[in-house]
Amino acid sequence: xxxxxxxxxxxxxxxxxxxxxxxxxxxxxxxxxxxxxxxxxxxxxxxxxxxxxxxxxxxxxxxxxxxxxxxxxxxxxxxxxxxxxxxxxxxxxxxxxxxxxxxxxxxxxxxxxxxxxxxxxxxxxxxxxxxxxxxxxxxxxxxxxxxxxxxxxxxxxxxxxxxxxxxxxxxxxxxxxxxxxxxxxxxxxxxxxxxxxxxxxxxxxxxxxxxxxxxxxxxxxxxxxxxxxxxxxxxxxxxxxxxxxxxxxxxxxxxxxxxxxxxxxxxxxxxxxxxxxxxxxxxxxxxxxxxxxxxxxxxxxxxxxxxxxxxxxxxxxxxxxxxxxxxxxxxxxxxxxxxxxxxxxxxxxxxxxxxxxxxxxxxxxxxxxxxxxxxxxxxxxxxxxxxxxxxxxxxxxxxxxxxxxxxxxxxxxxxxxxxxxxxxxxxxxxxxxxxxxxxxxxxxxxxxxxxxxxxx
Amino acid sequence: xxxxxxxxxxxxxxxxxxxxxxxxxxxxxxxxxxxxxxxxxxxxxxxxxxxxxxxxxxxxxxxxxxxxxxxxxxxxxxxxxxxxxxxxxxxxxxxxxxxxxxxxxxxxxxxxxxxxxxxxxxxxxxxxxxxxxxxxxxxxxxxxxxxxxxxxxxxxxxxxxxxxxxxxxxxxxxxxxxxxxxxxxxxxxxxxxxxxxxxxxxxxxxxxxxxxxxxxxxxxxxxxxxxxxxxxxxxxxxxxxxxxxxxxxxxxxxxxxxxxxxxxxxxxxxxxxxxxxxxxxxxxxxxxxxxxxxxxxxxxxxxxxxxxxxxxxxxxxxxxxxxxxxxxxxxxxxxxxxxxxxxxxxxxxxxxxxxxxxxxxxxxxxxxxxxxxxxxxxxxxxxxxxxxxxxxxxxxxxxxxxxxxxxxxxxxxxxxxxxxxxxxxxxxxxxxxxxxxxxxxxxxxxxxxxxxxxxxxxxxxxxxxxxxxxxxxxxxxxxxxxxxxxxxxxxxxxxxxxxxxxxxxxxxxxxxxxxxxxxxxxxx
Numbered sequence: 001x002x003x004x005x006x007x008x009x010x011x012x013x014x015x016x017x018x019x020x021x022x023x024x025x026x027x028x029x030x031x032x033x034x035x036x037x038x039x040x041x042x043x044x045x046x047x048x049x050x051x052x053x054x055x056x057x058x059x060x061x062x063x064x065x066x067x068x069x070x071x072x073x074x075x076x077x078x079x080x081x082x083x084x085x086x087x088x089x090x091x092x093x094x095x096x097x098x099x100x101x102x103x104x105x106x107x108x109x110x111x112x113x114x115x116x117x118x119x120x121x122x123x124x125x126x127x128x129x130x131x132x133x134x135x136x137x138x139x140x141x142x143x144x145x146x147x148x149x150x151x152x153x154x155x156x157x158x159x160x161x162x163x164x165x166x167x168x169x170x171x172x173x174x175x176x177x178x179x180x181x182x183x184x185x186x187x188x189x190x191x192x193x194x195x196x197x198x199x200x201x202x203x204x205x206x207x208x209x210x211x212x213x214x215x216x217x218x219x220x221x222x223x224x225x226x227x228x229x230x231x232x233x234x235x236x237x238x239x240x241x242x243x244x245x246x247x248x249x250x251x252x253x254x255x256x257x258x259x260x261x262x263x264x265x266x267x268x269x270x271x272x273x274x275x276x277x278x279x280x281x282x283x284x285x286x287x288x289x290x291x292x293x294x295x296x297x298x299x300x301x302x303x304x305x306x307x308x309x310x311x312x313x314x315x316x317x318x319x320x321x322x323x324x325x326x327x328x329x330x331x332x333x334x335x336x337x338x339x340x341x342x343x344x345x346x347x348x349x350x351x352x353x354x355x356x357x358x359x360x361x362x363x364x365x366x367x368x369x370x371x372x373x374x375x376x377x378x379x380x381x382x383x384x385x386x387x388x389x390x391x392x393x394x395x396x397x398x399x400x401x402x403x404x405x406x407x408x409x410x411x412x413x414x415x416x417x418x419x420x421x422x423x424x425x426x427x428x429x430x431x432x433x434x435x436x437x438x439x440x441x442x443x444x445x446x447x448x449x450x451x452x453x454x455x456x
Numbered sequence: 457x458x459x460x461x462x463x464x465x466x467x468x469x470x471x472x473x474x475x476x477x478x479x480x481x482x483x484x485x486x487x488x489x490x491x492x493x494x495x496x497x498x499x500x501x502x503x504x505x506x507x508x509x510x511x512x513x514x515x516x517x518x519x520x521x522x523x524x525x526x527x528x529x530x531x532x533x534x535x536x537x538x539x540x541x542x543x544x545x546x547x548x549x550x551x552x553x554x555x556x557x558x559x560x561x562x563x564x565x566x567x568x569x570x571x572x573x574x575x576x577x578x579x580x581x582x583x584x585x586x587x588x589x590x591x592x593x594x595x596x597x598x599x600x601x602x603x604x605x606x607x608x609x610x611x612x613x614x615x616x617x618x619x620x621x622x623x624x625x626x627x628x629x630x631x632x633x634x635x636x637x638x639x640x641x642x643x644x645x646x647x648x649x650x651x652x653x654x655x656x657x658x659x660x661x662x663x664x665x666x667x668x669x670x671x672x673x674x675x676x677x678x679x680x681x682x683x684x685x686x687x688x689x690x691x692x693x694x695x696x697x698x699x700x701x702x703x704x705x706x707x708x709x710x711x712x713x714x715x716x717x718x719x720x721x722x723x724x725x726x727x728x729x730x731x732x733x734x735x736x737x738x739x740x741x742x743x744x745x746x747x748x749x750x751x752x753x754x755x756x757x758x759x760x761x762x763x764x765x766x767x768x769x770x771x772x773x774x775x776x777x778x779x780x781x782x783x784x785x786x787x788x789x790x791x792x793x794x795x796x797x798x799x800x801x802x803x804x805x806x807x808x809x810x811x812x813x814x815x816x817x818x819x820x821x822x823x824x825x826x827x828x829x830x831x832x833x834x835x836x837x838x839x840x841x842x843x844x845x846x847x848x849x850x851x852x853x854x855x856x857x858x859x860x861x862x863x864x865x866x867x868x869x870x871x872x873x874x875x876x877x878x879x880x881x882x883x884x885x886x887x888x889x890x891x892x893x894x895x896x897x898x899x900x901x902x903x904x905x906x907x908x909x910x911x912x913x914x915x916x917x918x919x920x921x922x923x924x925x926x927x928x929x930x931x932x933x934x935x936x937x938x939x940x941x942x943x944x945x946x947x948x949x950x951x952x953x954x955x956x957x958x959x960x961x962x963x964x965x966x967x968x969x970x971x972x973x974x975x976x977x978x979x980x
Contacts, residue, residue, distance in 0.1 A: 013916065096564060245527060337538065
């Protein structure tokens with residue numbers, strides 16, 4: 001086996017040193033009736049070319065030839081090749097959690113930079129070194145708010161990613177927390193009046209997403225004012241943080257968390273991604289996850305260490321702020337490299353391109369007879385389109401022309417029949433947008449003709 | 457003049473010239489500032505393609521309520537500067553690729569390069585989780601095949617790949633136990649956990665709504681059956697057992713333990729963090745385990761990445777299958793793969809989408825590379841290596857449980873503590889010898905623990921050098937303990953002030969009028 005460095009003579013010498021003659025003797029501590037007899041039915045052994053062939057074949061059964069207008073919490077952006085080149089350095093990807101700080105300064109300094117970048121983007125004061133993904137980061141933010149407020153009622157906007165809400169429900173089911181979902185209004189934003197009436201003195205936190213699941217920006221400053229009047233915390237979850245290059249950050253919130261996949265991590269069928277959690281400094285000691293802090297060595301030189309570990313499971317055990325042990329270090333490193341490459345001006349220009357492309361696509365789609373963009377709240381790179389005919393049929397027609405035309409919202413919102421969630425990032429060319437618009441237009445007119453024929 | 461640090465080589469005098477050469481080594485002298493401190497206005501590391509649609513003004517379109525000015529403090533550097541910055545940072549890290557990394561309980565084995573290659577293939581790295589199922593058959597097939605392999609390896613009936621890491625796997629498994637008990641009328645109140653367990657076990661049980669009761673280990677380092685017999689009441693939902701346990705010892709009475717738990721109406725959770733000691737040699741399903749998790753980043757060679765991403769698939773027996781998180785990848789009679797959401801008894805979702813797909817790709821590539829014979833040989837090598845290290849060090853270091861170990865062995869610093877040197881000090885000194893330290897101060901049942909897990913990736917040659925290093929350090933402790941106390945001497949920074957970091961936390965960079973200086977010496 002090519003990964004194993006010991007020869008048969010090495011093994012024999014080592015066995016001898018342990019006083020054994022057969023390696024099986026080392027396994028005699030496992031009762032014989034519990035030991036495996038016979039073989040396992042597993043693939044392999046395969047050589048490298050055979051493995052490559054298997055996965056190339058799998059990769060060919062993919063959507064890679066398709067134009068995709070899918071977003072919904074997983075965003076396709078171009079990733080500069082330097083990101084992969086640097087991530088591939090074994091010193092980064094084959095290291096573990098930096099427990100031995102003196103030989104992990106590379107990871108630690110990069111995480112400190114990640115924390116800084118996240119606070120700069122979100123307008124918060126402190127950031128952790130990342131969490132699993134946006135959904136679990138949002139759930140962790142809620143548990144954190146419960147600890148801070150010692151209250152147990154939770155309000156969540158229906159415009160928060162449906163899968164984030166599902167994960168949240170799993171996390172809080174046994175915590176004695178009451179959860180209420182808040183409706184959206186005509187603009188595609190949280191219904192503020194309903195929020196005001198739902199808030200009370202037991203409310204621990206309100207969770208909103210911005211841009212929300214419909215791509216619409218929430219009025220976080222106004223929401224914060226209302227939420228704080230009742231003594232609750234405002235949690236803003238962000239699934240598309242590229243928006244923060246041009247959109248005012250929710251500085252009025254108490255916790256800003258979310259998913260940083262869109263900043264340098266591939267879509268990769270849903271993971272691995274990278275959650276982030278930033279907050280006001282006064283809540284620092286209730287934060288979940290790893291934190292990297294700056295310190296000095298015995299000669300006064302700057303260095304970095306994992307810090308405030310007394311919040312964590314390996315010390316606090318069942319009283320810890322969270323059960324998580326790892327962060328998503330390598331993905332957080334990808335984000336750090338990506339943001340360093342783009343920098344202040346690159347990130348802004350990229351965000352403006354996303355805004356312009358989505359704006360152009362929305363305008364072209366809304367101009368098709370029977371199509372409309374029903375929510376008038378401001379958007380970043382994602383928006384909702386109402387279609388005249390059956391949305392699934394339209395998507396099927398587009399699929400024939402190698403276009404994935406968006407996500408049918410009915411899957412998560414039964415009240416939004418024939419509504420598509422469409423995302424247009426910088427990776428979608430004008431030619432692809434025009435082709436999509438034309439395909440929608442043709443499919444819809446065919447459907448209308450078919451309906452007319454049916455009625456007649 | 458920089459560097460008042462003590463000479464790193466203890467046993468002979470260095471000449472002044474040798475000293476100067478040592479001072480001049482790049483990783484000591486090269487001062488890589490924070491990326492923010494390298495920044496100069498107007499620079500960027502990317503050029504975007506020209507915009508092919510009409511440009512818009514963000515200020516106008518978003519209005520004053522929503523639009524933002526520039527992001528204060530954001531870096532502005534060229535591509536080359538980014539490459540140099542992170543390449544230099546990487547040189548301050550120690551990884552499995554650098555050398556022996558015997559960090560106990562973490563299983564720091566080789567991460568095959570082919571895994572990285574296939575995970576980045578276009579198609580696999582670019583499929584969207586909401587793309588129509590017919591367009592992502594390759595990805596679904598990989599998930600399905602990975603799950604099938606893990607079922608075969610554990611002997612269990614069903615696997616979910618959704619949990620993002622081991623701790624999430626624990627949470628998932630305990631929630632499944634809770635759901636099963638709840639359907640039978642009473643979720644019960646407690647989870648039993650041995651005192652040698654990893655800290656995530658009690659933390660995960662707590663999030664699942666259980667109170668934790670600890671079970672003491674016996675003199676052999678295993679669960680005390682008499683104690684378990686007392687603790688296992690009808691208020692107990694189940695036992696979370698790590699096997700082999702954190703002492704590297706196989707819980708040989710696990711069948712009796714499982715029978716006892718089952719007889720009192722509870723279920724058995726196995727923490728499979730140490731599955732690398734069992735693959736191809738024994739299957740947890742045969743132990744009486746009802747549900748368990750695996751760590752793809754330990755046993756199945758997906759990279760640790762400096763602390764993640766992990767992946768913590770959960771394997772369950774038939775009785776718990778209905779409670780698996782949503783969705784489950786299934787194969788239709790016509791051979792196509794699909795996501796099954798129609799599972800009314802499911803515990804729900806534990807993570808958005810389908811888990812860390814990229815990790816499943818890597819794990820499957822690893823299983824394929826080995827086949828059954830390779831995996832079995834791998835397990836045997838891992839166990840042989842640990843026993844070899846143990847047998848060659850036990851004359852110098854205290855071995856609290858002197859018996860055959862599985863994949864790791866646990867010494868204690870009891871003998872060295874008499875000279876004022878603790879496990880953490882020995883670990884720091886190992887760094888000077890070119891090794892990553894073992895795990896210190898865990899498991900908690902061994903005061904001053906030194907937990908060594910060479911894994912199958914350690915060659916005999918490297919282990920001999922490691923053994924020699926520890927033997928040499930044992931001698932240094934006898935001759936000059938103070939010298940060991942100040943180690944390491946050869947790293948970019950010396951021991952860091954952790955207490956200071958926690959007392960006045962500095963968790964982000966802030967612009968300061970004074971440029972950062974590498975050390976106070978530079979001012980003069």
